[in-house]
Amino acid sequence: MVVRVINQYAEGYVATPLVRSYKDLKPGVYVTSFGKGAEVSRFVEELHNIFEQYRAERGRGGEVATGFRSIESKSISSTSYVVARLLNNALRKLASKKRIRVYQRPGENISLCLSYRDLKEIWDKDPDIGRDRRFEDFCGKYPNLCGANEDGCTRFFLIVKCFVPRFQHVESENGKEEIYLVMRSYYRRPGSLELQKIYRHLIEKGLDPNVLKGVKVNYRVDESSTLICDVKSVKTLANGGVIAVLECDRETYEVGLSDDRETGRISLNVSYGGSRKFVADYLCRDFDKHRDLGRRFPSQFFNEIENDLKMLKKVIGDDLSLSGVHFSISYKPEILW
Amino acid sequence: MKLEKIFNIHDFRLKFSEGSSPNAYDLVRYGPLSKRPLYGLSNIGVDMYKRILVLCRNEKRNLAEMLVKDFKDGYSENRKIFPGLAAVMRNKFEIDVAHFSEYDPNKIFDVFENSGSIRDTFPVIMLPRCAKGDYGSIYYRTKAVFLKHEVPNQIVTEELFQSRDKYRWSLLSIAVQIYAKMGGVPYGLDRSVVSPRSLQPSDTLVAVMGLGISTHPQRRKHGVGFITVYDDQGVWNFMDFEILSIDKKEEMSNDIARLLERSIEAIVRYGSKKNNVIVIHYSGKEVGSREEESINNAMQTLSLVGKNVFVHVLKIRDSDIVVGLEDSPHRTREGVVTWYPPIGAAFKLKSGVYLMTSAGYFMRGDNKIGSNIHMGLPTAMIISRHREIEINPLDSLNDIDLLSTVFGLMRLNYVDVSHPVSRDPITVRYSRAIAWIVLRLADIIGSDLKLQKLSRLQNTMWFL
Numbered sequence: 001m002v003v004r005v006i007n008q009y010a011e012g013y014v015a016t017p018l019v020r021s022y023k024d025l026k027p028g029v030y031v032t033s034f035g036k037g038a039e040v041s042r043f044v045e046e047l048h049n050i051f052e053q054y055r056a057e058r059g060r061g062g063e064v065a066t067g068f069r070s071i072e073s074k075s076i077s078s079t080s081y082v083v084a085r086l087l088n089n090a091l092r093k094l095a096s097k098k099r100i101r102v103y104q105r106p107g108e109n110i111s112l113c114l115s116y117r118d119l120k121e122i123w124d125k126d127p128d129i130g131r132d133r134r135f136e137d138f139c140g141k142y143p144n145l146c147g148a149n150e151d152g153c154t155r156f157f158l159i160v161k162c163f164v165p166r167f168q169h170v171e172s173e174n175g176k177e178e179i180y181l182v183m184r185s186y187y188r189r190p191g192s193l194e195l196q197k198i199y200r201h202l203i204e205k206g207l208d209p210n211v212l213k214g215v216k217v218n219y220r221v222d223e224s225s226t227l228i229c230d231v232k233s234v235k236t237l238a239n240g241g242v243i244a245v246l247e248c249d250r251e252t253y254e255v256g257l258s259d260d261r262e263t264g265r266i267s268l269n270v271s272y273g274g275s276r277k278f279v280a281d282y283l284c285r286d287f288d289k290h291r292d293l294g295r296r297f298p299s300q301f302f303n304e305i306e307n308d309l310k311m312l313k314k315v316i317g318d319d320l321s322l323s324g325v326h327f328s329i330s331y332k333p334e335i336l337w
Numbered sequence: 338m339k340l341e342k343i344f345n346i347h348d349f350r351l352k353f354s355e356g357s358s359p360n361a362y363d364l365v366r367y368g369p370l371s372k373r374p375l376y377g378l379s380n381i382g383v384d385m386y387k388r389i390l391v392l393c394r395n396e397k398r399n400l401a402e403m404l405v406k407d408f409k410d411g412y413s414e415n416r417k418i419f420p421g422l423a424a425v426m427r428n429k430f431e432i433d434v435a436h437f438s439e440y441d442p443n444k445i446f447d448v449f450e451n452s453g454s455i456r457d458t459f460p461v462i463m464l465p466r467c468a469k470g471d472y473g474s475i476y477y478r479t480k481a482v483f484l485k486h487e488v489p490n491q492i493v494t495e496e497l498f499q500s501r502d503k504y505r506w507s508l509l510s511i512a513v514q515i516y517a518k519m520g521g522v523p524y525g526l527d528r529s530v531v532s533p534r535s536l537q538p539s540d541t542l543v544a545v546m547g548l549g550i551s552t553h554p555q556r557r558k559h560g561v562g563f564i565t566v567y568d569d570q571g572v573w574n575f576m577d578f579e580i581l582s583i584d585k586k587e588e589m590s591n592d593i594a595r596l597l598e599r600s601i602e603a604i605v606r607y608g609s610k611k612n613n614v615i616v617i618h619y620s621g622k623e624v625g626s627r628e629e630e631s632i633n634n635a636m637q638t639l640s641l642v643g644k645n646v647f648v649h650v651l652k653i654r655d656s657d658i659v660v661g662l663e664d665s666p667h668r669t670r671e672g673v674v675t676w677y678p679p680i681g682a683a684f685k686l687k688s689g690v691y692l693m694t695s696a697g698y699f700m701r702g703d704n705k706i707g708s709n710i711h712m713g714l715p716t717a718m719i720i721s722r723h724r725e726i727e728i729n730p731l732d733s734l735n736d737i738d739l740l741s742t743v744f745g746l747m748r749l750n751y752v753d754v755s756h757p758v759s760r761d762p763i764t765v766r767y768s769r770a771i772a773w774i775v776l777r778l779a780d781i782i783g784s785d786l787k788l789q790k791l792s793r794l795q796n797t798m799w800f801l
Contacts (some may be wrong), residue, residue: 018724027369103364108657138470164657166657168658169686169687170338170686170687171686171687171688173339178338180338182657182658184657184659184714216468224556224557225554225555225556225557227473227555228468228470228471228472228473228474248473249472249473249555250473265494269468271468271470271471272468272622273466294712294713294714295712296713296716297669297673297675297676297677297712297713298659298660298661298662298675298676298677298714298715299661299673299674299675299676301659301661301714302659302661302663302676334338335338336338336339336340336660336684337339
């Protein structure tokens with residue numbers, strides 16, 4: 001929790017835990033200054049303010065701040081294991097500072113996602129960054145999936161290109177430590193398929209909401225459980241309210257579609273054929289067209305990597321520095337054999 | 338970071354009854370390795386079954402009848418692709434169809450039960466395809482109902498019949514899975530997964546254990562810990578599990594320790610060898626930090642007094658690192674240069690941490706190039722050796738030997754025999770299926786569910 005509080009609330013600092021010893025590094029929480037302005041030496045006095053801020057927002061935290069056994073200064077190599085982890089946390093902080101759209105899949109440190117519009121703005125300003133021709137061609141063919149026009153596709157979907165950077169610590173045979181940037185990019189279709197939003201769309205189009213019958217949805221029952229359910233029917237109550245009747249693992253639930261309190265609890269599950277047919281028929285016929293974008297071979301990936309890295313650098317800026325040490329990213333991939 | 342080794346499928350040939358080959362399709366030519374389990378109970382096995390019963394919904398009977406015909410006579414358009422169940426399994430069965438009226442697991446089981454003796458009949462159940470992430474799906478519910486009655490079963494999705502191409506190439510894989518679920522051993526490896534020079538085989542037993550922990554997808558405070566055990570040639574031994582309270586850390590560690598101790602004792606007792614080497618694989622994808630801490634605690638409290646047991650631990654997880662080979666000989670059918678790397682290329686990231694490609698190209702026996710990927714970026718795994726929780730690690734077993742256990746067990750793909758290497762080893766591949774079916778069984782039977790009460794399941798690969 002200490003690490004999370006520092007990374008979320010401490011302006012100018014970043015932290016990472018080390019659970020067990022690694023070479024000459026002891027277990028503990030490692031903190032360093034990040035970007036310009038902050039000084040590591042001032043961290044101790046800042047710590048108190050950080051936890052005050054956390055406690056004010058969350059109503060707790062003071063007991064954690066007094067629980068440190070000791071705080072000591074240590075100089076470590078800029079390519080050590082802990083530094084790779086600090087850089088990853090620094091990336092997350094940069095993204096939140098710059099308010100970059102961030103979507104994460106399980107296992108990803110961070111995924112910075114840009115729409116075609118975002119990318120075009122950068123390409124137009126900086127011709128040194130090569131354009132992603134495939135994405136351009138795709139958006140030329142399906143502009144309603146890339147933010148243009150106003151229809152069901154634009155309302156519910158937006159294809160984005162996501163850059164997934166992660167710093168990886170490695171060691172050579174002679175013990176030399178290095179930090180590599182692992183970079184991946186892919187195309188995503190984040191969707192906002194809340195059932196309430198779909199219901200409003202159907203009504204606006206003059207469609208019977210019972211076209212939702214048979215569709216599969218994810219229903220978040222509470223904080224720790226989500227069920228996959230069938231929509232059995234959509235009913236209007238005597239008081240004018242509208243409910244969806246769901247069958248989930250042989251139990252029935254009634255959820256309000258016109259009730260703001262239920263917003264975000266039910267969303268369409270597009271893993272199922274029935275749901276996908278519904279989306280294609282009533283929301284967006286071309287919603288799956290982006291899949292071909294992801295079908296790249298390594299040959300294409302490595303040909304595009306330099307442009308992806310330039311784009312990443314443009315997005316996160318050039319201020320990736322820890323404790324005054326500036327880290328720059330090489331554009332050439334590592335050749336291993 | 339450097340290339341450490343490229344594992345080759347031709348160094349891990351598959352062993353059948355009458356020969357060995359790098360190719361799983363040669364099961365038909367050489368016959369399956371064994372009709373009975375090579376370990377454990379002798380009252381199960383392929384010979385115990387007299388009948389295979391295909392269960393389908395009334396409206397799908399034409400599909401079921403097509404399947405039965407192909408099971409009996411072989412794939413009608415080309416018997417070389419699939420010569421029929423009797424030819425593959427070297428055993429004759431009656432093969433029939435029975436119909437149910439709705440997708441209700443209990444009603445489907447009733448139809449099965451009323452069709453005759455359930456002990457010598459193997460059910461093949463046709464169901465609609467479900468998303469793997471749907472715990473409440475008809476798939477998991479049906480599996481659980483049949484397994485509650487100790488009836489291993491094979492599910493075939495109705496959608497399989499929509500693609501003639503997919504259907505014909507699935508027939509052999511379905512037969513292999515049925516064979517394994519009956520208690521037979523379709524094939525193993527024709528060598529030890531570790532290099533023979535590393536150990537003295539005559540006085541040393543080597544076993545590879547898959548360890549998994551999963552939280553109940555609907556009730557987060559509950560979960561299951563399970564193990565699966567294979568011998569050093571990838572032959573199936575047994576499985577075991579414990580129902581866990583995920584929110585009670587100490588209790589969870591104790592339960593996992595108990596599961597590991599019980600399983601290691603069973604391995605040692607059966608093997609009767611002087612030295613017992615156990616290599617544990619666990620999946621980083623399925624196991625969160627809390628569960629990992631419990632594994633660490635359990636390993637440190639294991640009581641293995643009086644036994645010569647040497648335990649090595651590997652964590653296996655997916656990697657985001659993209660590997661490409663500029664000089665790759667692999668091309669698409671249209672001649673496009675792909676840069677796919679060879680499967681089984683292992684790179685050392687640092688001491689005890691390796692990256693191994695699990696998708697890419699391989700050389701087939703006829704010197705042609707094959708691949709287990711046709712589009713998209715190849716996958717790779719990070720394999721980390723967790724020395725800090727190993728028990729008496731053997732110096733004679735080095736990191737390459739341990740990586741070899743991973744690659745060796747990637748060769749045992751009973752579910753899709755057309756791919757010579759799966760994307761992960763069989764020890765971690767079925768983690769979710771095992772966990773969710775056990776949890777559904779616990780939902781039906783109760784939290785005092787014990788595998789010992791379902792002895793028929795302990796020695797069969799019911800989870801394929």
